[in-house]
Amino acid sequence: MxxxxxxxxxxxxxxxxxxxxxxxxxxxxxxxxxxxGKGSHMLGWRDLLLDPDDALLQDIEATAHRLRRDADVLLCLGIGGSYLGARAVISALTPYLSARQPDPPSPDTPEGQSMHPSQPPEVRFAGHHTSGAYLRELLSDLDGKSVFVNVISKSGTTLETALSFRVVRAWMHDQFDAPSDRIIITTDKEQGALNALHEANDFYKKYVIPDDVGGRFSVLTPVGLLPIAAAGIDIHSFFYGxxxxxxxxxxxxxxxxxxxxxxxxxxxxxxxxxxxxxxxxxxxxxxxxxxxxxxxxxxxxxxxxxxxxxxxxxxxxxxxxxxxxxxxxxxxxxxxxxxxxxxxxxxxxxxxxxxxxxxxxxxxxxxxxxxxxxxxxxxxxxxxxxxxxxxxxxxxxxxxxxxxxxxxxxxxxxxxxxxxxxxxxxxxxxxxxxxxxxxxx
Missing domain, CATH: 3.40.50.10490 (Glucose-6-phosphate isomerase like protein; domain 1)
Structure with missing residues (x-):
């Protein structure tokens, strides 16, 4: 309480x-x-709590299970409410220092798969500023790791996020044989650039940002719930809190x-x-x-x-x-x-x-x-x-x-x-x- x-x-x-x-x-x-009151059409953040969608929570958990199995890093691209909520909850509920310890090397681990699939992936964030130096160093550090990407933008054209995604997509194509199978989009139900890219590339998964939920109120939608679940946090307890x-x-x-x-x-x-x-x-x-x-x-x-x-x-x-x-x-x-x-x-x-x-x-x-x-x-x-x-x-x-x-x-x-x-x-x-x-x- x-x-x-x-x-x-x-x-x-x-x-x-x-x-x-x-x-x-x-x-x-x-x-x-x-x-x-004013802007009452944007009160969907209450509606989703008044009528919980348990099937959506289960779907997000299933996706998070794959990420925990196959990813060393989940790279989340978003700005403002598209990353602050997830980062806040993950910071509050995970260890200060990474608990990920490399499993003993195995010659049977396929290229591009996680070397320690029993542990949650490290969740990193980009697309929330315009620093080319940060993005260059980030991608260099991710080299050789099993990386999945979650790009979060209702319009798909928010400049900071869209530019980062353009750079990251090119890097993913250089790193992995099937990069689209490692990309998750969280966006508008029908409109926007990410939906057009999804149609052209058949990304692994799509989640919808409700029309009546603004970014800063979106932590209890897939915007926040997927990264939080991937980090190994119990989203059912979080949501029902x-x-x-x-x-x-x-x-x-x-x-x-x-x-x-x-x-x-x-x-x-x-x-x-x-x-x-x-x-x-x-x-x-x-x-x-x-x-x-x-x-x-x-x-x-x-x-x-x-x-x-x-x-x-x-x-x-x-x-x-x-x-x-x-x-x-x-x-x-x-x-x-x-x-x-x-x-x-x-x-x-x-x-x-x-x-x-x-x-x-x-x-x-x-x-x-x-x-x-x-x-x-x-x-x-x-x-x-x-x-x-x-x-x-x-x-x-x-x-x-x-x-x-x-x-x-x-x-x-x-x-x-x-x-x-x-x-x-x-x-x-x-x-x-x-x-x-x-x-x-």
């Missing part, structure tokens, strides 16, 4: 402010539930997801216009990057919305910590904390105690993290930074699914509070237009 702790924010609000806002919160919540959160929030007009949206709205109206999502567990950093897109692209319209940024503590307390404590007082902080320590590691005692740290001997690194969090939240509040904490149960598939839906529902309600369409991104199209003009499209 996801919960919100507001003890370090209440004093920054006027008495009765949350109560006074309650009718607007309920109206925004009902607009999400009943599809009566989101289903559980959807049902819970839908039935509770005072849910913490709505309180989070309300508190952010009130602080924005009081000129707190920057929100830093702070994580202490590095595995959560990419959840922050996903959150940054979700909130930035959903709220940042018509000259309103909190500017979202991500901080990695305690690391960043030694860089921007001074600013957080005593800089401009225009920011709020949201701490994202698992209730359960991901891995308990005890601190040993030493006989000489030269470093003077025996006072923490016997404690765990998790105890130190908790002390750092408690101290930071209190110090920043004392310094004039309102902060809240979002707690979730553990770094496990079901709680992560619950957490992602919590944020999705909160940002939809928040967008309606701001009177913007939380499901479009017209400003993103502006940079594309200017870029295409300079490329003589």
């Amino acid at each position: 996801v919960s919100l702790d507001t003890q370090h924010a209440q004093s920054f609000l006027d008495d009765g402010a949350l109560a006074d806002l309650k009718p607007q919160i309920e109206e925004a919540h009902e607009a999400v539930l009943n599809k009566t 989101a289903v559980s959160a959807c049902e819970e929030i839908s039935a509770d007009a005072e849910h913490d997801a709505l309180r989070y949206a309300a508190l952010r709205y009130l602080l924005l109206n009081d000129d707190y216009d920057v929100e830093a999502l702070a994580v202490f567990e590095p595995k959560l950093r990419n959840i922050g990057r996903w959150w940054q897109q979700l909130f930035g692209e959903s709220e940042g319209k018509e000259h309103t919305g909190l500017f979202p940024t991500v901080a990695q503590y305690t690391t960043d307390l030694h860089s921007i910590g001074q600013y957080m404590q005593q800089g401009q007082r225009n920011l709020m902080e949201t701490f994202l904390m698992p209730k359960k320590d991901p891995a308990s590691l005890s601190i040993p005692e030493t006989e000489d105690d030269v470093d003077g740290l025996n006072y923490v001997a016997g404690k765990t690194m998790g105890d130190v993290t908790r002390a750092a969090y408690d101290g930071t939240a209190q110090a920043h509040a004392n310094g004039g930074v309102p902060n809240v904490t979002i707690w979730f149960d553990a770094l496990a598939p079901q709680p992560i699914g619950e957490l992602l839906y919590f944020f999705e529902h909160a940002v939809a309600v928040s967008g309606y509070l701001l009177d913007v369409n939380p499901f479009n991104q017209p400003g993103v199209e502006d940079y594309k237009s200017e870029m295409y003009d300079r490329l003589d499209r």
Whole structure:
């Protein structure tokens, strides 16, 4: 279960402010539930949880099984919501350091097949920027490995992704006898360049991005589920964690997801216009990057919305910590904390105690993290930074699914509070237009 702790924010609000806002919160919540708000035709990310497609989950698992059997690397090509969700979940739920250990060499392993088929493939990402140096080095590093590609784009013409796919397809043709049998597309049901390429090349597999689901809300569609499943993560538990959160929030007009949206709205109206999502567990950093897109692209319209940024503590307390404590007082902080320590590691005692740290001997690194969090939240509040904490149960598939839906529902309600369409991104199209003009499209 996801919960919100507001003890370090209440004093920054006027008495009765949350109560006074309650009718607007309920109206925004009902607009999400009943599809009566702006952009309501793009609420498919809720519909897929209200009516789960278990056959699709099984199909994705079957494809992931082949990838785990035959691939050393799954290379995912996509930008924005086409990669941030999958990367966030995989980072949160897989080891920091690769657990893949080469099996003993076998003369019977056919060329182009995985050398260690019992392990999930390494999932890598490209197509989310325009660095030729990165792509060149990536392909050089993939030489000799069994590589499958999942290209993710609804239109198939998003420049960063399409260019990368063009380069990668040429490389695949040089590397493998049947490259098309190693390519999976995730795209529009009928339209777009990827469908035309699929017709011409008969790629191994195609998955559909629903018309009514935008990219930043697509992690619970094949966009996110296939890479996540290939990485060896239980997508059934992950998906149904989101289903559980959807049902819970839908039935509770005072849910913490709505309180989070309300508190952010009130602080924005009081000129707190920057929100830093702070994580202490590095595995959560990419959840922050996903959150940054979700909130930035959903709220940042018509000259309103909190500017979202991500901080990695305690690391960043030694860089921007001074600013957080005593800089401009225009920011709020949201701490994202698992209730359960991901891995308990005890601190040993030493006989000489030269470093003077025996006072923490016997404690765990998790105890130190908790002390750092408690101290930071209190110090920043004392310094004039309102902060809240979002707690979730553990770094496990079901709680992560619950957490992602919590944020999705909160940002939809928040967008309606701001009177913007939380499901479009017209400003993103502006940079594309200017870029295409300079490329003589």
